[in-house]
Amino acid sequence: MRLMVVSRRYPPDQFSGTETVIANVVERARRRHEVRLVAGWQQDPTLLPADARKVQLAGAPKPVGWARLARAAADEARIFRPDVVLSNSIETPTGLAPTVTIVYDFNFGSSQRLATARLRGAFYRFQSRRLAKVVVISEATRRFAIERGFPADKLEVIYPGVDVDRFRPDPEVPPLPPRGEPAVLAYPSRILPGKAQHLAIEAFARLPEPWRERAELRIVGAVADEEYLAELRRAAAGLNVSFHTDVADIVPHYRSAHVILFPTMMEEGFGYTAAEGMACGKPVVHFRCAAVDEACTGAAVGVPAGDTSAMAAAVVELLGAPERCAELGRAGRRRVEQTFSWDAIWARYREVLFSIVR
Secondary structure, three states, rough: OOOEEEEEEOOOOOOOOHHHHHHHHHHHHHOOEEEEEEEEOOOOHHHOOOOOOOEEOOOOOOOHHHHHHHHHHHHHHHHOOOEEEEOOOOOOOOOOOOOOEOOOOOOOOOOOOEEEEEHHHHHHHHHHOOOOOEEEEEEHHHHHHHOOOOOOEEEEEEEEEEEEOOOOOOOOOOOOOOOOOEEEEEOOOEEHHHHHHHHOOOHOOOOOOOHOOOOEEEEEEOOOOOHHHHHHHOOOOOOOEEEEEEOOOHEEEEEEEEEEOOOOOOOOOOHHHHHHHHHOOEEEEEEHHHHHHHHOOOOOEOOOOOOOHHHHHHHHHHHHHHHHHHHHHHHHHHHHHHHEEEHHHHHHHHHHHHHHHH
């Protein structure tokens, strides 16, 4: 199979769940197939694979960046002549070869239903009819897409994978800390308003004083909104809250925590924070939404979206129950190993791609 992959972003130039998916697919596809990568860059082109077609998106308005990526993909397709194209960029031209696009969610980085999001959703709908397949990353996202007019026969559900060798429990970290040491609550995620780190801080502030004095909240992740980060720092004044921004490796922050918080207010497509926390054997407390509930399936604690008092109460309950923490940790790890391991996820991608090539 000759596979061309097109991506607006690629790690380690930029990190998020979308880039993690496409990089893992490329890595596994290269073991047995011919692969050509066309990828945009924002920080440094040398961070992309040496053999990639690198497209400068840094400093370009979005429409200009989309046009550059589309032009580069068309040029590369004429040279490489792929059997099939896999893209996580919906604007990728569909005339290059049979094209599969991955759609992660429809929130477009916001917890609000904005007019621009509706316009983008309409373009997604139009483009989907010209694609060979549309991969969506949960059954919840599939239902959402069908409700908005996507052709059901084009949709394939393939979950994102989790690297279970990197995201794994740390045997040196007990379910709860020894007496006298702080319990570490962590929220690893991109730092932007829709991810609602401010609600994690609010929930932490609502912990009863004895628990609040014995706990620490760590906000961890790439900064997508500097003004929002400044607001968070002001909100955390006087609380035992620390910020770990743009870290080189987020995994140690999962593994050293006792409880993972996930109070996102977005209509998530999947919920990487919850899945990665479960892979590390941690109890996860999340705001309920369809896709995150689906990812966790009873291996985490869900509370009503936006209810920081309920989140604080769930944390207090866990901090007083080490056996419950350990039980949730084991259940979450099993869930990830059985459903989200990359070997199983790549097998599904290969199945879909080969069905199109045939």
